[in-house]
Amino acid sequence: MPLDLPFQTAKQLAAAVRKKKIGCLELLDLYLKRVETYNPRLNAVIATDIDAARKRARAADTALKANKKLGPLHGVPMTIKESFDVEGYATTWGDPAFKDKIAEQNSLVADRMIDAGVILFGKTNVPLNLADWQSYNDVYGSTNNPWDLARTPGGSSGGSGAALAAGLTGIEAGSDIGASIRNPAHYCGVFGHKPTYGVVSYKGHTRGNVSVGDITVVGPLARGAGDLEIAMDIMAGPDEIDGRGWKLALPRSKKERLRDFKVAVLLSDPNAEVDHTVQDEIQRLVDFLAKKKVKVSDKARPTIDTAELNDVYVRLLRAATSTRLSEAAYQEAQHDAATLPADDMSYFAQMQRGNSLSHRTWLQLNEKRHRMRLAWDAFFQDYDIMLCPVSVTAAFPHDQEGLRHKRTIVVNNNKVPVVDQIFWAGYAGVTFMPATAAPIGLSPDGLPIGVQIIGPQYGDYSTIAFARLLEQEYRSFEPPPGYH
Structure with missing residues (x-):
């Protein structure tokens, strides 16, 4: 059965507009009404900015009537992550110090999406400095997961994931250095x-800077792989x-069937044990693939020490974000890095080493x-994609108390540091590779679970193609209950 209009893909929405x-x-007013309601x-x-959006929508209707050449997303209402510059909107990254910083021009991603025909009408929430798997800050407050309001929608593109899942927007753009696109997709x-x-291009997603940090990327979120x-x-x-x-x-990608892909799968890792509710859904997918005569291996791995990969990733990650530290925090990181035991591989120790690198x-x-990057490339000579978790659990309950690295989540009935799951962000991210997150099922609690599809560097369309085949043959987007 086709989904209700607000939950259709951007491609379907654009087709409905083109066919008049x-x-x-x-269509814009339909989404605005849903924003007002939900x-x-x-x-x-x-x-x-409703007035500006309606003005653009009227112009888009006029262009349609005049049979002008239309962009691929002509008329599709869009919101965008708060961290992108959009003319006339504040760009705060959740920091009250920037609440009056109004962008004077669009980020390049916003411009390109607008040129493709979207009707950009709003911005979606983020955590402070885009540095959490929850989306809350002192400027805009907390965002809830539409599947369970007591839980996080993920972060840092949490508002993006929640808005898409609840049918409040047609398509989204986010950013990702620590699974900030993949994590909200999985949770929502x-x-x-x-x-x-x-x-x-990262242009216009740097909060006043002009250089691009290490590891970090910008990219899309949507209700369909084709989008x-x-x-x-x-x-x-x-x-x-x-x-x-x-x-x-x-x-x-030239592959047209699931069985055209050679697939490796990794269900868990000692660096970040994965809850069995997540492992079980990925295993169900693997069993389905096997029935489809897909070549699947649960043993194939790149020749990489994953503990070393995690250490390299966390330190490079924290180095990439260290410019946000105050001088006092930087000096504290230097002191910690110099005094902590060399064999202390806790997240805190790695974080402080990275912060003062x-x-x-x-x-x-x-x-x-780069040696790991070459090992991955050698691995992808034999396998097309690697399937693995996005994170260690489904969406966890809101927890905004204390320092992030001291918070815990429950994995297989044990409390573990919430930051442990950063491993799954770096597994693809530190070596520059693309990764697509796709929904594959629900947990016993009725929460979404996704899979991470990793491909070789520049194999973006390959991972998306695999996600599209899963969408067609295994599981597509399903709206959360209560938003029809």
Whole structure:
């Protein structure tokens, strides 16, 4: 049975507009009404410019009537993660110090999506400095998961995931350095794609800076895998300066059936034990693939020490975000790194080492990273994709008390540090590879569970293609109850 209009994919919404089954203004007003009705319980959409959006929608209707050439997402209402610059909106990253910082021009991703025809009407919530798997801050408050309001929608693109799942928007754009696209997709039951590092311009997603940090990327979230491909077609490519010297040519997937793929699967890892509710859903998927005569191996692995990978990732991650630290916090990190035992591999120890990393040590870690990158590339000569968890559990209850690295979640009936699951973000991210998150089932508590589909560097369309086949043959987006 086709989904109700608000829950259809952006591709389906654009087709309805092109076929004149619904007008652009009418479609926008449908989503605005849903935001008015459902957003108070979610707090996913935290800023809107309705007058400007309606003006754009009327212009889009006029263009349709005039038979003008339309973009692939003509008339599709869109919200965007708060951290992207959009002219006339504040860009705070959840920090009250920036609540009056109004963007004077659009980020490149926003411009490209608008040029493709979207009707951008609002922004969605984030955690402070985009640094949590929850989405709350002192500027906009807390965002709830539409599947269970007592739980997190994920982060840092948590408002994006919640708005999509609840049918408050047509498509979204997020960012990801620590699973910030993949994690909300998993927690909210939608699709998300973390692109290969560098293929989508970061311009306008730096809160006043002009350089791009290590590891971090921007990319799409959607209710369908096909939307991810459309959005990557739109977003990807160099900015105007880099475009003087290079053009992007991501290879298209030529595989048309699931059994065309050679698949490896990893259900858990000693660095971040995965709850059996998540492992069981991935195993069910693997069993389905086997019945479809897909070549699946639960033994194939890149020749990488995953403990070393996790150490390299956490230190490079914290180094990449260390510019946000105050001088006092930086000095404290230096002191901790110098005094903690060398064999202390806790997240806190790795974090402080990363926060105070010397450039010499960064270069040494980068060498290790690139050796792992080559090991992954060798692995992908034999296998097309790696399936693994996005994180260690389904969405966990809100917990905003104390320091993040001291909070815990329950995994297989044991309390473990919530930060342990950062491993699954870095498994693909630290070595620049693309990863698509796709919904595959529900936990016994009725919460969404997704799978992470990792591919070779620049194999973005391959991981998305696999997600699209899963969507067609295994499980597609399903709305949370109570939002029809």
